[in-house]
Amino acid sequence: MLPEQGFAGVDGCKAGWISWSRDKGGSAPLLRIHTRFRDLVADLGEGAVIAVDMPIGLSDRIMGPGRGPEQAIRPFLGARQSSVFSIPARAAVEARSYGEACARALETSDPPKKVSKQAFNLFPRILEIDAELQRDEGLRTRVLECHPEFSFCRLNNGEPMSKPKKIKGAVNPDGIAERIDVLERWGLDRGLFDTGAPRGASMDDVVDAAVNLLMAERHAAGRTTPFPSRPGRDRHGITIAIHG
Template structure:
């Protein structure tokens, strides 16, 4: 993956193998599965803009974020389960699910879902990166693949879920118009990645994140909410698109 260009945009999606990073430098598409945090930091620092599918801005007294509520409303009831409310910041540093539930309940009155707990390690990793590299806050932006596919689908929710064969084909077809080589790119990533580390929907998500990151520079950046809200550490508590 080239990391020297000033035009580099990234799409980053968490996967079982670590992070799937798809890049576009204005000329070619590349990808990499990143397992090492320092390697991830180097890639993030090299990009002009990155869309990443992970909560960034976190609450301390309230686990429900405005951006998540607005996203659920936009995507509709059938997709509301794909939008997880992240734990409060203290809970992502808990050493067990039970401990995280106790912390979250003490601060918000609510426990956290097991789905939210399953991504806390990655939320924590990104939170630690922002603690070390706060200057990345304007370049590394939280996004959500289902919102980006909604955008590609003329701002309509998709009819098939991403884990189904029909859902995969629907998303790949939506990517074909803006990215002529999307099928080739998908196949390239699929053939070079283990399925136990990178799923088909991880690939589609990372591609749409990278494409949309580029589009936000060309067409303008939008967010839920607008204007953007910030957490007590100054991190954007918003979901971005174009």
């Protein structure tokens, strides 16, 4: 367990959740995998600031291409815009099947839009975090939504990454190397990535969790900005914003 006020960057992976974490003293980051988000939070300990690549806060109705945060960050990302999935309204995310999700999304969006299969595959992970934030209101001040491509853009002087992390579903070594260069520039030892990805994760998960670790630390220091600048809240009072 980390001391109070530790930091973690988290991404979803095949095995569950992958995280890089360290204490506020700047110790060497620790890479771990947890099956459940609840267990990850418990292991990090009280007070840890957690930046996670997963939508947080679900609107009851969607106006335009996705939630406000998704619409807000796309213009910054150039060719990487396709990495920002449009997440539908809460009723669609809580649906039990893809067909039901599409039907609920059509009813709660303007213009009416169905759900992409990529977004649908995220719904169980979204609801896992959502349940924890509903259960424990204290988590809402220290679990923040980030988007790795936007995080890399913010750390790269506002320039999006020039190379994709994956090409046709396979990890792109050039894209991973470009992102490790940025992480090293911001103080992460590139040797951390020499051993590759642990079982149940891939290298894009590893670098995404790493950039979110930096975002968690920046957020705790008051150096992130919410997108949109005046975020709304969902019916449970959970903030709907991507931080970068």
